[in-house]
Amino acid sequence: MDPKLQEIVALDQAHYLNTFGNRTPVCFVSGQGSTLTDTAGKTYLDLIGGIAVNVLGHAHPRLTQAICEQAGRLLHCSNLYYIEAQARLAARLTALSGLDRAFFCNSGAEANEAAFKLARGYFHKKGTPRAKIISATQSFHGRTLATIAATGQARFGIPFAPLPPGYVHVPFNDIDALTRALDDDTCAVILEPVQGESGVWPADHAYMKAVAAACREAGALLILDEIQTGMGRTGRMFAFEHYGIRPDVVTMAKGLAGGVPAGACLATADAATGFQPGDHGTTFGGGPLACAAALAVLDAYEEQNLVAAAAAQGAFFREQLQVCARQTQAIAAVRGLGLMIGISLKQPVAARVKERCLEQGYLIYPVGDSILRLLPPLILTPEEITRFCRDLTAILLEVAPA
Numbered sequence: 001m002d003p004k005l006q007e008i009v010a011l012d013q014a015h016y017l018n019t020f021g022n023r024t025p026v027c028f029v030s031g032q033g034s035t036l037t038d039t040a041g042k043t044y045l046d047l048i049g050g051i052a053v054n055v056l057g058h059a060h061p062r063l064t065q066a067i068c069e070q071a072g073r074l075l076h077c078s079n080l081y082y083i084e085a086q087a088r089l090a091a092r093l094t095a096l097s098g099l100d101r102a103f104f105c106n107s108g109a110e111a112n113e114a115a116f117k118l119a120r121g122y123f124h125k126k127g128t129p130r131a132k133i134i135s136a137t138q139s140f141h142g143r144t145l146a147t148i149a150a151t152g153q154a155r156f157g158i159p160f161a162p163l164p165p166g167y168v169h170v171p172f173n174d175i176d177a178l179t180r181a182l183d184d185d186t187c188a189v190i191l192e193p194v195q196g197e198s199g200v201w202p203a204d205h206a207y208m209k210a211v212a213a214a215c216r217e218a219g220a221l222l223i224l225d226e227i228q229t230g231m232g233r234t235g236r237m238f239a240f241e242h243y244g245i246r247p248d249v250v251t252m253a254k255g256l257a258g259g260v261p262a263g264a265c266l267a268t269a270d271a272a273t274g275f276q277p278g279d280h281g282t283t284f285g286g287g288p289l290a291c292a293a294a295l296a297v298l299d300a301y302e303e304q305n306l307v308a309a310a311a312a313q314g315a316f317f318r319e320q321l322q323v324c325a326r327q328t329q330a331i332a333a334v335r336g337l338g339l340m341i342g343i344s345l346k347q348p349v350a351a352r353v354k355e356r357c358l359e360q361g362y363l364i365y366p367v368g369d370s371i372l373r374l375l376p377p378l379i380l381t382p383e384e385i386t387r388f389c390r391d392l393t394a395i396l397l398e399v400a401p402a
């Protein structure tokens with residue numbers, strides 16, 4: 001470990017709240033495109049992208065320039081006043097999503113909190129209050145109390161009981177379980193179109209269609225958590241476009257502002273009636289800096305055609321991984337949409353593969369013992385994909401011989 005890294009690790013271990021345990025012992029000092037450089041000057045191909053955040057990679061000139069310009073003019077001013085970049089971003093995101101209104105916040109959890117409040121507020125305003133919010137097992141919706149209540153993985157919530165009431169979980173991709181749970185006390189169903197944190201599990205096409213129809217019939221709002229799947233990640237601007245449905249509410253964050261913290265809750269005109277003035281707010285959300293960054297990200301998407309790139313490179317990547325699977329016999333399945341990719345290994349060697357990748361200059365992310373997750377920048381090139389798949393093949397042959 002180089003002395004600089006050693007010093008940083010010692011400070012962290014002495015003073016940072018122990019929420020992240022023993023982190024991967026690397027500290028990055030700069031990045032360029034899809035490449036990161038650490039304190040020792042070693043470079044890595046970034047196939048995690050800050051967990052789906054660095055959609056434009058690192059130090060993208062358009063984003064950097066927009067941030068610097070906005071910071072030099074106006075950083076923050078409060079939602080007491082009109083904010084130009086916020087108004088323009090609301091117009092852009094509603095046009096892209098086909099929804100009607102946007103609220104901005106700073107993170108994914110906050111976006112989902114806004115969505116839950118909106119759903120409850122919607123029925124309260126109609127004079128027919130409803131409390132129940134249905135989500136899926138193995139889902140992930142954030143780390144605040146309400147969002148861990150919605151998250152269908154008990155381990156996140158158990159130490160922090162009591163959680164806010166009204167959250168119910170049903171098995172993912174099981175329409176009968178969902179329709180059984182949907183009743184006249186249900187204000188909303190929240191789903192990830194592709195479950196990310198639990199290992200990249202896409203919703204079935206027929207399931208999503210049936211969920212949308214069941215929600216409509218029950219009068220419940222359909223909230224799609226596109227915090228990870230949005231911003232072109234899956235090869236469409238929003239993953240719901242793959243399914244030909246129109247949700248009532250969509251939440252976003254992660255890649256929205258390319259690395260500047262930002263979240264959004266988008267709603268149809270009808271769902272948006274759930275909030276009246278004074279019902280919700282934020283100090284930082286929708287500030288000039290984050291919104292200017294998000295606008296620059298959307299401009300770069302258009303100029304570089306990055307949503308189509310995510311679809312094309314994602315398809316190429318999965319093809320190359322299938323070649324790797326044939327050559328190594330170590331891969332049970334390759335899943336995903338666009339540049340959201342999950343690799344199920346036949347043996348529980350995910351941690352070892354991650355370690356070997358790190359040594360060879362690749363950042364990947366294990367889920368549990370046997371799943372690898374890839375969420376690279378949307379600017380990833382075919383050459384980078386080919387290089388990684390070649391080296392992953394060698395690593396799998398070594399770590400998990402057939």
Ligand SMILES: *Cc1c(COP(=O)(O)O)cnc(C)c1O
Nearest residue numbers: 107108109140141142227228253
């Ligand atoms: C990351 C994530 C969240 C939480 O976002 P934060 O910004 O960490 O609060 C919620 N839902 C999904 C699907 C996510 O991937």
